[in-house]
Amino acid sequence: MIALAEVGPLSPWNILMVLWLAAPVIVTAVVHIIVIKINALAWLKRPIDGGRTFRGHRLFGDNKTWRGALVMTAVSTAVAPLQGVFRLPSLEYFDYGATPMWLAGLLLGLGFVLFELPNSFSKRMLGVAPGGKGSPFFVFLDQVDSVVGCMVLLCGVWVAPLHVWIWVLVLCSGVHMLLNGVFVLVGLKERVF
16 A cells, blocks of 8 residues: 555645646536536436436436536536646646647546446445435545546546546545535535535
8 A cells, every 4th residue: 555655745736736637627517516507508407327227226316417428528628728728837747738638628527427427326226316425435436436537537648647646536536525515505415425
């Protein structure tokens, strides 16, 4: 097991680099909050599972919608190229100028969406309602599944070293909880965890 001390100290600069890497998904999450709050793209507010069941339980539930999947992938795909145009090389883990940033954004968005589905499926099979927390394991998994998904699919354009994985998991899981707090404040969720 690797201790965080072996990864290197977490400096304010490391935090900024992680946030810059995650910026397309963070911006997308804020846009997603607005889309849900104003009920934009209501015609896409359809469950991905189409109401299908397995062993008497919904596959993913009503909270995993085509609208969410489209917003997460489209906005992230649109935001990432802006990082390639308005560059901050000192915050880049890899060369944004030499990378197809639309692809990086698409991979981040898809990773976020796709890696939440197994967790949702598992909770539905165990009888946990959509939005329900379930066991402490699922509470933990709710915070890290999409972060892991983003990093796994981002390997299509850049493979992060282990220390970046660790800091991204720690910091972006915290950002995920913070954004959940915003969902609670605007009345779109009942709790952060």
